[in-house]
Amino acid sequence: MTKKLKKRLQRILAAAVLFAAGMLMPHSIPYAHAVLLIAAYLLVGYDVLLKAVRNIRRGKIFDENFLMTIATFGAFGLGDFDEAAAVMLFYQIGEFFQTYAINRSRKSISDLMDIRPDYANLRREDGSVETVDPEEVRVGDVILIKAGERVPLDAVVIDGHSALDTSALTGESLPRDVACGDAILSGCINQNGLLTARVTKEFGESTVSKVLDLVENASSKKSTSENFISKFAKYYTPTVVFAALALAVIPPLFGSDFATCFKGALIFLVISCPCALVISIPLSFFGGIGGAAKRGVLVKGSNYLEALAQADTIVFDKTGTLTRGVFEVEQLCPSEGTAPEELLMLAACAESYSSHPIALSLRKAYGRDIDESRVTDVSEIAGKGLSARVEGRLVYAGNRRLMDQIGCPCPEAPDYATVVYVACDGRFMGYILLGDVLKEDSVQAIRELKNVGIRQTVMLTGDNKAAGERVGSMLGLDQIYTQLLPGDKVDKVEALLAAQKDGAKLAFVGDGINDAPVLARADIGIAMGGLGSDAAIEAADIVIMTDEPSKIATAIRIARKTLGIAKQNTVFALTVKLCVMVLGAFGKANMWAAVFADVGVAFLAILNSLRALNTEKL
Amino acid sequence: MKKTFKLEDLDCANCAAAMERGINALDGVNSATVNFMGMKLILDADDARFEEILKAAQKVADKYDTTIVR
Numbered sequence: 001m002t003k004k005l006k007k008r009l010q011r012i013l014a015a016a017v018l019f020a021a022g023m024l025m026p027h028s029i030p031y032a033h034a035v036l037l038i039a040a041y042l043l044v045g046y047d048v049l050l051k052a053v054r055n056i057r058r059g060k061i062f063d064e065n066f067l068m069t070i071a072t073f074g075a076f077g078l079g080d081f082d083e084a085a086a087v088m089l090f091y092q093i094g095e096f097f098q099t100y101a102i103n104r105s106r107k108s109i110s111d112l113m114d115i116r117p118d119y120a121n122l123r124r125e126d127g128s129v130e131t132v133d134p135e136e137v138r139v140g141d142v143i144l145i146k147a148g149e150r151v152p153l154d155a156v157v158i159d160g161h162s163a164l165d166t167s168a169l170t171g172e173s174l175p176r177d178v179a180c181g182d183a184i185l186s187g188c189i190n191q192n193g194l195l196t197a198r199v200t201k202e203f204g205e206s207t208v209s210k211v212l213d214l215v216e217n218a219s220s221k222k223s224t225s226e227n228f229i230s231k232f233a234k235y236y237t238p239t240v241v242f243a244a245l246a247l248a249v250i251p252p253l254f255g256s257d258f259a260t261c262f263k264g265a266l267i268f269l270v271i272s273c274p275c276a277l278v279i280s281i282p283l284s285f286f287g288g289i290g291g292a293a294k295r296g297v298l299v300k301g302s303n304y305l306e307a308l309a310q311a312d313t314i315v316f317d318k319t320g321t322l323t324r325g326v327f328e329v330e331q332l333c334p335s336e337g338t339a340p341e342e343l344l345m346l347a348a349c350a351e352s353y354s355s356h357p358i359a360l361s362l363r364k365a366y367g368r369d370i371d372e373s374r375v376t377d378v379s380e381i382a383g384k385g386l387s388a389r390v391e392g393r394l395v396y397a398g399n400r401r402l403m404d405q406i407g408c409p410c411p412e413a414p415d416y417a418t419v420v421y422v423a424c425d426g427r428f429m430g431y432i433l434l435g436d437v438l439k440e441d442s443v444q445a446i447r448e449l450k451n452v453g454i455r456q457t458v459m460l461t462g463d464n465k466a467a468g469e470r471v472g473s474m475l476g477l478d479q480i481y482t483q484l485l486p487g488d489k490v491d492k493v494e495a496l497l498a499a500q501k502d503g504a505k506l507a508f509v510g511d512g513i514n515d516a517p518v519l520a521r522a523d524i525g526i527a528m529g530g531l532g533s534d535a536a537i538e539a540a541d542i543v544i545m546t547d548e549p550s551k552i553a554t555a556i557r558i559a560r561k562t563l564g565i566a567k568q569n570t571v572f573a574l575t576v577k578l579c580v581m582v583l584g585a586f587g588k589a590n591m592w593a594a595v596f597a598d599v600g601v602a603f604l605a606i607l608n609s610l611r612a613l614n615t616e617k618l
Numbered sequence: 619m620k621k622t623f624k625l626e627d628l629d630c631a632n633c634a635a636a637m638e639r640g641i642n643a644l645d646g647v648n649s650a651t652v653n654f655m656g657m658k659l660i661l662d663a664d665d666a667r668f669e670e671i672l673k674a675a676q677k678v679a680d681k682y683d684t685t686i687v688r
Contacts, residue, residue: 106657216658230639234639282631
């Protein structure tokens, strides 16, 4: 609690004591009752009165201080001293709790975003190390990152190795090992070893600054519910104030009791502040965006979070989004009498001089170092493959046409993957299937999207039909469009958009590398693997920092929870206010109820919106 | 030019919203956003008259007892 807030609390407590004394004072002592209550009123409410006077001079009426002043003066005028003092006291108690809750939520949000590095250990040319502000470090400078410290700027490791905790950026708890030559991102925490690194980006351009900037500015893109509330608030207060005036003037003209009507009008005035509404909606979104960031999902605006909650179609790019985008050996199919290891060994050795992606993945699958002296006479056969002598044996590795050329009979391989046929000394040894493998959580990602009620999942790919449909059926996608050129993807998304029902949104998920037009065209553009990729962060509305498609369902859950909270707050605040107003108009509510409808509701709404911050349980 | 300023004593959400409307209505302001939770003002205004506009914005903020920290 801040000093200012503590002082306020003391003042409220002192006034509460005076108020209690006034209420208990026997009426036989003349004026004691009234004096104590007025003292309590002035002690607790003098700042409200002062502000009201100052604001009127500045031409600001309909200000809550002014309204409270009028309402309490009215109560005094009716001779309800205890009610006037009580209303001011409870108004201040409510305000106190409201400020307290706001401070708390500001703090929890800033704790959440507390990934800004405070300093950098800069190594000077003479070898001395100095602690400086990260802003002062230039590209090319050498910095030291000790165990337990945060990486201050994006850099490349030049010495040392360690495990990095990237959870602040990705929500991923598994540490990432880094060694000499690896890029490290600002915001990560060095867990054990000492790292020496060369800075690659200035602070303002570093990942941590970009992420913070993005999340903090997300509130400038407002959701429709926020826009609705701020418009509503603009008309709400004047309307209620005029209603109060009407209530005080019109019914007495027709013979109603003036005191009752006047009291009803005062109740209206107390309720006329729209604070509970105005604060709780943006706060829910702010919490939701902060909570999502904690899980490694960056949302660039409340409007996107809102749209995501309404998404019913998710369109995926295949390569790099659902699959890893690299070739991997999927299956070894040796001919009879051949060991699988031998097949792989022959292929890997024959391809040992090649830098083709297929060769790389064969060697990776083989996993052992190849003694290059074992491989001789390598010659490439354009468009078909290559031949080489492996320990003296003549090996051919390549496509089917190569087998035809050397006259080696071989069986038909499936057409959904890339195939490498291997023959050795004129005998067919088998074939190896290579494919772009699915990410570990792709299957789970699609299943979870179905669980959260997404109507259709669609995949777009430039691959051939067999390969695309195989991936599609493995994942259980609803629609698959294959053999698309980059331009076709925009057309497809446009066609899907046109087929959408009103109010249902379409999200496109890509890796942000060459699908910027599609990301921009969809209602919501989601880029995967944003960690360290500026392109993805620029192009998309929502960035998933890790490579996990399953985070999309998480983001949808966060969005829906946030919107739910915002809706609860709106309905709750409006209902309570309306009820008290109706009761007040018929003389059935007192000012205490009105104070609750104002500050009490705001306090409860703030507490409720804090739930949006919690994204661990969805 | 777009600049971000910290706001002091921004205590009420309705004030933040009203202040945002007020600053947006100023001549020369392209867009102004008051971030209540982050206690920030993001002001995008004419380069040439930025100082002057900032002063006018402070006048609006005065109504809500809020200070724009430079």
